[in-house]
Amino acid sequence: MAWDFSTEPEFQEQLDWVEEFCRTEIEPLDLVFPGAAWSRNPKAKALADPLKQQVKDHGLWALFLDEELGGPGYGQLKLALLNEILGRYGSAPVVFGTSAPDTGNMEMLAAYGTDEQKQRWLRPLMNQEIFSAYSMTEPHGGSDPNLFKTHAVRDGEEWVINGEKWFTSLGNHADILFVMCTNGMFVVPRQTPGVEIMDYPATHNHVRYNDVRVPLDHL
Structure with a gap:
């Protein structure tokens, strides 16, 4: 048929x-x-x-x-x-x-984001006022969430993120990074102190998150 x-x-x-x-x-x-x-x-x-x-x-x-x-x-x-x-x-x-990866990140915000998050990130992404990256794959566990080690710990009114990611495509050009941790997905502005993007590879970036602090509403 x-x-x-x-x-x-x-x-x-x-x-x-x-x-x-x-x-x-x-x-x-x-x-x-x-x-x-x-x-x-x-x-x-x-x-x-x-x-x-x-x-x-x-x-x-x-x-x-x-x-x-x-x-x-x-x-x-x-x-x-x-x-x-x-x-x-x-x-x-x-x-x-x-x-991509803006499409998938926008779908997440549209489906699960708060009204404030949609106003802050979804609208600018749809208008291409900002660009994003998806930071999931890890050196030791690939894309298997069961093996991830990147973790966020709450400290007062902030989350503190530590971990390491591979293949964060165009992370060095993104304004915001969607970082998958063992306990949730966090939106991290690229310029946040502690975000370390390696020089190599040039586009599918290797990123380290060293005591990266974001507000509670970035979850």
Whole structure:
């Protein structure tokens, strides 16, 4: 039995626009100015931001959130058809507001964050005013939470985090780090004293958390 991956004509028109837009706008940007879509450089932003605005004008910005989390609720089939196109162009996920690891971190905030946390971090992440990283894998236990050693201890009105993480992708460029500890997930601003990001590897970062202190509401 064959599977039917067709969609309604209205959404197919959107997909056709995405295909043309990626081919004529994003691909040339990637070839001439690699990394412009996520650069903080004003000259690079001047090239990428108008493309992001076109995506927003077409109602295609940050489509990954389900309806109950505040998104359009397109469902997996429509997202698959869209991502099939975006995946062929390096900067497309950033231009469409759907790039990892921000997407997963935003889903966590949307599902489990407090109203204050959503206001502080979710909205800026969705608007790409800030970027995030996911700090989970550890040197001795990989991605198995049963083997993690990074731990947070409460000290008055703060949590004190100690531990070590590998493969925190783009941690050196992130504004906030989502740090998985043995007793919870914590949001840690990258500039917090005690956050030590090793020089190598350059992008999939090795991070040490040395008596890192964050407020209680960062859990």
